[in-house]
Amino acid sequence: MGYQTRPDIRPLQDRILVGDCITELKKIPAGTVDLVFADPPYNLQLSGGLTRPDQSKVDAVDDHWDQFESFEAYDRFTKGWLAECRRVLKPDGALWVIGSYHNIFRVGSILQDMGFWILNDVVWRKTNPMPNFRGRRFTNAHETLIWASRDADARYTFNYEAMKVFNDDLQMRSDWTLSLCTGAERLKNADGDKLHPTQKPEALLHRVLLSTTKPGDTVLDPFFGTGTTGAAAKALGRHFIGIEREDDYAEAALARIDAVKRLPPEALQVTTSKRAEPRIPFGSLIERGLVKAGDMLFDPSTRIAARVRADGSIAIKDASGSIHKIGAHVQGAEACNGWTFWHVKKGANLVPIDMLRQQLRAEMAAAA
Amino acid sequence: MGYQTRPDIRPLQDRILVGDCITELKKIPAGTVDLVFADPPYNLQLSGGLTRPDQSKVDAVDDHWDQFESFEAYDRFTKGWLAECRRVLKPDGALWVIGSYHNIFRVGSILQDMGFWILNDVVWRKTNPMPNFRGRRFTNAHETLIWASRDADARYTFNYEAMKVFNDDLQMRSDWTLSLCTGAERLKNADGDKLHPTQKPEALLHRVLLSTTKPGDTVLDPFFGTGTTGAAAKALGRHFIGIEREDDYAEAALARIDAVKRLPPEALQVTTSKRAEPRIPFGSLIERGLVKAGDMLFDPSTRIAARVRADGSIAIKDASGSIHKIGAHVQGAEACNGWTFWHVKKGANLVPIDMLRQQLRAEMAAAA
């Protein structure tokens, strides 16, 4: 495959190179790429199957490309593609990598060892993650992105003002709340099943490209998949180079990017809806000392009392559970809003615990 | 400093060892600690010619313990204290480490290389982070915690149900929204300045200890600082061992923990799981007369019926076996919880046999 090495002629732009990641990377001239976005295999190390409580099977990522013999093998693989990315980056270029706890610590260490300079780690906080079906761990509700410049002294691109406007005039934080790629955005095969096991949401790539590239920049994605990076790049007036090993994915990506139109600005706005904001659970009031474990809660008539426990459950004579469950139980009702049903005694007054939650909300807002 | 090595005598509990982290760790007997919580130095200032702007010098973390020559030096230090923590942990023990992008990737990689098994990475999402004054990066609004068991097959402690109640009856996620340690909670020196540069909020430790330890467990903090871990441990009825190099911090920590009130036992009682309850075989229900041999059990739709036999098995037309096996069989499923699948008729009502089991458990508890 021939190409010009003169930097002002860039025939590799807006194309997908089909083949092995490192082999194809070697075809790209040194110092020609502004930004790398990489979504490498996570090395999940799954064993056995997993079923939901309703006995249905979880469709796990068990593809061959995610199988590595050992951490050492994964590290070798990582060093290989990162070294090539480093070569093709411009001196002031930067790189993003996304991963989970299975692989991101290894990627981060290797980046640092190679001389990349970490600028931020960014958390993608998922609004709708898969639950932990067996109740053995915390819901794995986020993934981690690392943003690093090629070198410690690089004059990297950061569109601070754009991101601030984007975020309702507040500085953009290192935690981003976004939903999974589902519904119409998720590419399907002829059977109606997901085409790619790990397609990323375009909103994520929009934010990455909007914050750390300029219009006309060239973005390289060495694990292109179904081309989310390419789609976002085209919509935002950036150029892309994709590398993808699987023919099927590359073809789907081409068709997808072909259909992309520049998105209207309002589609890019950050979700600031109440829905996306984290709730304040009753447990937080105990953590913060607004209610103390051992305190008593009362119903409006003060005939019923319940004792608060360290985990945010409350206990009556013969039962314990959440403020909502026990509130319903003592009323013989199906459901109950524990926040308005239960009260604490403040001197002679009876104060609903919802007042304490509002107080905590105010404290958190004032501190921010 | 003398101590007993007999594991049933643990004079090191609820004490602060003042001295170098690794030196003091070596004094702790192997296999005696349930949980490690570590907040190691992490504001790496690699002295490779990088200078810091003057205006940030006053309040920044520039203590001598926080300086490392290189990533290699930091890795050596990390491997040293982690190896000792591994030694003192019980086989089913676990460890938490908190850090930022400066160090957490190195810590995570080393943990994996040493055989620790990562269970979750947890994001502490700060409600009130320090803004990025220069506007060159995203506001660094989170820190990362890694929760790992000593070994891949360890039977680690996770109080799933307690955390679920805590979070208003929803699974606790891997992102925790908490504010910084400020106000009255923040320890001050005689001049009214903060005593320690990185004092963690007690709410964070409350959640860590509540989720991954049991009352009476021993928690080791090798970078004790002003003793947040000790304060939370005492309040929650856990034992602590602290290691701290600076006399001033250790002294402040002691006074602080002394002032902490232990929660009453009834407040420490936390929501428990069915898993923890004593196992009752179906045959016991027959022995006790709650179900009689010859009775019929029904699936939720009452379309399927099975006859109870004297030995605790149940029989349908063409098969017999346990409540679980036959439940799975009639559904064509791989597995089935017979306790919730099968019901008995009580008048017009259909009652799951799990209700009868609960009744029996209550009877047994009353008798004991």
Added chain:
DNA sequence: AGCAGACATGAATCACCGT
């Protein structure tokens, strides 16, 4: 057509005990 309820699904390192 419109609504209510059932159904499907997402990068997942997802038991434990007794023999």
Added chain:
DNA sequence: TACGGTGATTCATGTCTGC
């Protein structure tokens, strides 16, 4: 120690089905 039996466990969202 390997194996088999018991039995515990899910949230948000989009699509489909049936009335």
